[in-house]
Amino acid sequence: MIQSFIITGFLGVGKTTMLTNTVKKYFSDKKVAIVVNEFGDIGIDGNILSNVYSEVLEISEGCICCQLAEEFESGVIEIINKYNPEIIFVETSGASEPFPIFLSLQNLGVSIEGIICVVDSKNINSYKDNSTAKYQIGGSNIIVLNKTDLVSHEELEIVKQDVIAIKEEYNIKNNLTGKSIFDRYALNNSEQGLVKKEVFQGVYKIDEIIGLAKDYKHESHTADDSITQKVAYLKEGIQFSDIEAILNNLPKSIYRVKGIVKALDVPNHLAINYSFGDTSYEELEDYKEQSIMIFIGESIDDDVKDLCSQFDFLNMPQFSIKK
Ligand SMILES: Nc1nc2c(ncn2[C@@H]2O[C@H](COP(=O)(O)OP(=O)(O)OP(=O)(O)O)[C@@H](O)[C@H]2O)c(=O)[nH]1
Ligand SMILES: [Mg+2]
Known part of the structure; x- marks a missing residue:
């Protein structure tokens, strides 16, 4: 068996x-x-x-x-x-x-x-x-x-x-x-x-x-526990310090973040693993997709919108303005 x-x-x-x-x-x-x-x-x-x-x-x-x-x-x-x-x-x-x-x-x-x-x-x-x-x-x-x-x-x-x-x-x-x-x-x-x-x-x-x-x-x-998640895309050309800036400025409602992000000053894409204030990174070889972060927490919609306006390299798909 x-x-x-x-x-x-x-x-x-x-x-x-x-x-x-x-x-x-x-x-x-x-x-x-x-x-x-x-x-x-x-x-x-x-x-x-x-x-x-x-x-x-x-x-x-x-x-x-x-x-x-x-x-x-x-x-x-x-x-x-x-x-x-x-x-x-x-x-x-x-x-x-x-x-x-x-x-x-x-x-x-x-x-x-x-x-x-x-x-x-x-x-x-x-x-x-x-x-x-x-x-x-x-x-x-x-x-x-x-x-x-x-x-x-x-x-x-x-x-x-x-x-x-x-x-x-x-x-x-x-x-x-x-x-x-x-x-x-x-x-x-x-x-x-x-x-x-x-x-x-x-x-x-x-x-x-x-x-x-x-x-x-x-x-x-x-639904009762209202744990939700929001996806955001990151523009190309960011630095590792930009990722840190986001993670250091998260509102309390967001307690979990996962992402795969390419920073100019790191050779490979980085898997980001953040939970309750602690972050770890792992370099991933052979990943070619667009940089993405997922924010998870309770009632986070407005907070993620705020983050996107605070960091202009971060876009929530439904609010992004195509240039
Ligand atoms: N310091 C420390 N960090 C840990 C330990 N175990 C896991 N972590 C870190 O905690 C974070 C989350 O770990 P995961 O294994 O992804 O947690 P998970 O439960 O699978 O997360 P979800 O699938 O998103 O619910 C990562 O950054 C890990 O490196 C531990 O024993 N000590
Ligand atoms: Mg897991």
Whole structure:
């Protein structure tokens, strides 16, 4: 039976980092396929992951736990038929809940070895009130406190207590019996998504969930949580300092930015990965498309418009004036 892991967690917590680092370290001897559902119009995560794996299926422009369930299922069937993987990793978008994805995989006869929720130990306070974030913790049986390098031991202890409290409150329950469907869960710490191998060794079989499937109802949620994204294009001829200027002047509503941008003073295109004030860059070879940035946050339309008027090399497609 094909095995799988679902990797969930809020926007920018380190899901793709966990995939590229931990999976590379522990699963290089297996035939691995990856399905990634990115919140954002362009496949930046897929682009980064396909530098490491050849079998990456990207599902963008929507959320695989709601609108794209069918596309997700047919994509998984296709990847199984074409590639015959031993193990499939599914990275859900930061705005998805994991449980509907669990049900889809189960329908397809794939064995789910674990639902891993990655938590950003440094920034959890900025997003823990979001209901999707809570259901992501509640709907997982392996919780990984990531970015431990950015917090002190004492801060990590507080994060741990917060996460346990959320888990207790939002643990998915069987509608009929009222009992939690996970009789236990594991809590691990990680830096760059690296956890000990045992976490992936199927210790946490979740057979007990099966009876719940038919009673589960999923409400579409992204609209309620008002997480939105806006795409902007960058003109040619910018410098690296222009990118930094944008990222240093973001309004609070925008907490996640992804982009692929060409700056005159950097040889290759740069993948930009910004979350909650921290930025990392990765040079991408062979990327030729127009420079693009995606701003993600809550109620951000006016703020992105303001950014575009503040930085004249940044254009939102629907407001750009062709010269
Ligand atoms: N300092 C530090 N940074 C990290 C760690 N893990 C991830 N990051 C950084 O956090 C940012 C977001 O990481 P991603 O792996 O793209 O996060 P994600 O959860 O896949 O993001 P979305 O798919 O957009 O929701 C990147 O800049 C990473 O380099 C960590 O343990 N420590
Ligand atoms: Mg990702």
